[in-house]
Amino acid sequence: MQQSTVNAFYQNFLGNSPEWYKLAIIACLIINPMLFALDPYVAGWALVLEFIFTLAMALKCYPLQPGGLLVIEAVAIGMTSPGHIEAEISQNLSVVLLLIFMVAGIFFMKDLLMFSFTKLLIKVKSKIALSLAFTFASAFLSAFLDALTVVAVIITVSTGFYMIYHKVASGKPGNHTDHDHTEDEHFDTPTRSELDEFRAFMRNIMMHAGVGTALGGVCTMVGEPQNLVIAERAGWNFIEFALRMAPVTIPVLIAGLITTVLLEKLKWFSYGAELPDTVRHILVEYDKESDSKMTKRDKVKLFSQVFIAIWLIVGLALHLATVGLIGLSIIILATAIAGITDEHQLGKAFEEALPFTALLCVFFAVVAVIIDQQLFAPVIQWVLTFEGKMQLVMFFIANGLLSMVSDNVFVGTVYINEVAAALKQGIITRDEFDLLAVAINTGTNLPSVATPNGQAAFLFLLTSALAPLIRLSYGKMVYMALPYTIVLSIVGLIATYYGLMDWTQTLYDMNLIEHHSAAGSATESGH
Numbered sequence: 305m306q307q308s309t310v311n312a313f314y315q316n317f318l319g320n321s322p323e324w325y326k327l328a329i330i331a332c333l334i335i336n337p338m339l340f341a342l343d344p345y346v347a348g349w350a351l352v353l354e355f356i357f358t359l360a361m362a363l364k365c366y367p368l369q370p371g372g373l374l375v376i377e378a379v380a381i382g383m384t385s386p387g388h389i390e391a392e393i394s395q396n397l398s399v400v401l402l403l404i405f406m407v408a409g410i411f412f413m414k415d416l417l418m419f420s421f422t423k424l425l426i427k428v429k430s431k432i433a434l435s436l437a438f439t440f441a442s443a444f445l446s447a448f449l450d451a452l453t454v455v456a457v458i459i460t461v462s463t464g465f466y467m468i469y470h471k472v473a474s475g476k477p478g479n480h481t482d483h484d485h486t487e488d489e490h491f492d493t494p495t496r497s498e499l500d501e502f503r504a505f506m507r508n509i510m511m512h513a514g515v516g517t518a519l520g521g522v523c524t525m526v527g528e529p530q531n532l533v534i535a536e537r538a539g540w541n542f543i544e545f546a547l548r549m550a551p552v553t554i555p556v557l558i559a560g561l562i563t564t565v566l567l568e569k570l571k572w573f574s575y576g577a578e579l580p581d582t583v584r585h586i587l588v589e590y591d592k593e594s595d596s597k598m599t600k601r602d603k604v605k606l607f608s609q610v611f612i613a614i615w616l617i618v619g620l621a622l623h624l625a626t627v628g629l630i631g632l633s634i635i636i637l638a639t640a641i642a643g644i645t646d647e648h649q650l651g652k653a654f655e656e657a658l659p660f661t662a663l664l665c666v667f668f669a670v671v672a673v674i675i676d677q678q679l680f681a682p683v684i685q686w687v688l689t690f691e692g693k694m695q696l697v698m699f700f701i702a703n704g705l706l707s708m709v710s711d712n713v714f715v716g717t718v719y720i721n722e723v724a725a726a727l728k729q730g731i732i733t734r735d736e737f738d739l740l741a742v743a744i745n746t747g748t749n750l751p752s753v754a755t756p757n758g759q760a761a762f763l764f765l766l767t768s769a770l771a772p773l774i775r776l777s778y779g780k781m782v783y784m785a786l787p788y789t790i791v792l793s794i795v796g797l798i799a800t801y802y803g804l805m806d807w808t809q810t811l812y813d814m815n816l817i818e819h820h821s822a823a824g825s826a827t828e829s830g831h
């Protein structure tokens with residue numbers, strides 16, 4: 305009886321995760337207390353590497369549970385304290401509010417986003433122009449909205465189109481509700497070939513859009529959660545953040561768009577797939593039917609969302625309120641105008657962001673361990689032995705390599721905290737801190753497109769219902785992202801080395817940004 309109880313517990317533990325993964329986590333939980341008794345510094349690094357491992361294995365098990373267990377144990381054995389974790393979360397409350405309210409707010413603007421992307425897919429017939437449009441549109445939207453939401457909308461549009469075509473190609477009647485769009489064994493050879501072309505086309509579009517969210521997400525303080533952490537530490541508003549990043553982000557954006565065109569034109573790395581004419585005809589007819597069914601209320605809702613989007617951009621640009629509060633205002637405006645007053649309807653908007661918000665709080669708990677055990681102090685001291693431009697390049701590389709295998713929010717948060725601590729201790733000047741903050745932000749955002757581990761939007765795409773439909777695997781994503789990874793990383797490095805310092809001095813000379821005093825917010829937030 306006792307043995308069966310143990311077996312039942314083991315089966316329940318971490319659900320359907322692989323056996324080897326469960327054993328690995330259990331082994332970590334057993335080893336960590338012994339390591340901490342022998343050498344707290346070594347135990348701290350073991351915890352960080354174990355946590356990065358849970359992030360890298362996110363497809364096997366969502367990192368919240370294994371990562372959370374490791375953190376709970378870390379608190380229990382004295383690596384950090386609940387008070388310090390609470391202080392870290394409180395200090396990053398603006399980021400938490402960004403994820404809770406902004407993501408939920410954009411959820412209620414999906415009608416406008418879906419309408420826009422649907423028209424883009426239908427109206428633009430040139431594959432090169434369409435790919436460029438998706439990359440740029442994703443970049444622009446991700447500079448002001450949450451990248452995860454932008455990708456979620458494009459996934460929804462793409463999945464809808466796939467289901468429409470699959471149903472028609474299967475010969476099912478229009479009112480058939482039990483159609484299985486995951487099954488295509490009954491397709492004849494010509495139709496199957498056409499379906500494979502359509503899948504290749506959708507893989508191209510989704511990868512361009514995913515990279516686009518990275519190109520735009522690096523530009524502003526709301527593009528990625530770690531951007532806001534960096535902006536908070538540095539005391540930068542929306543405009544100053546964008547201006548300081550510009551010498552790196554603008555060349556990278558241009559290089560990314562050129563890469564999109566070249567990949568489609570040269571048909572390298574599985575790009576260049578065209579939308580079959582039969583599929584286009586089916587989608588156009590469906591779009592016409594959808595437009596004909598649009599009521600006056602639907603049109604009013606779309607127009608109202610346009611004005612809400614304008615308020616979002618203006619509110620962020622002029623820093624009229626914190627990002628989280630602007631997100632809350634979007635929820636109120638969008639739901640009031642659309643007539644969404646049911647509590648359960650409101651609840652759906654928060655489902656997307658809350659798991660990641662909980663995981664982010666676990667991030668901050670690991671950050672508390674890093675600070676208490678002074679884990680990154682030797683690394684930061686070594687990188688700071690470099691001077692001038694090479695120092696910036698080394699920070700870009702250090703952040704980039706780690707962000708390729710681990711979540712870039714975690715990496716960015718750790719490094720900006722350590723640099724803030726170096727500023728407080730007088731190791732670096734405030735001007736050096738500002739330049740390093742740019743290198744950290746661009747380093748975490750750009751090379752992280754290499755794998756789905758680095759960016760939440762890429763991981764969301766890989767774990768979505770669309771990925772198996774269009775045959776988009778982990779390996780395929782890495783392969784298709786490779787040219788972007790190389791171009792974005794090289795151009796980012798070159799821009800960091802040659803342009804960052806001169807551009808920042810130009811901004812000072814033109815009085816577009818101010819020299820922050822040594823008593824600025826970065827010092828206050830240092831540990």
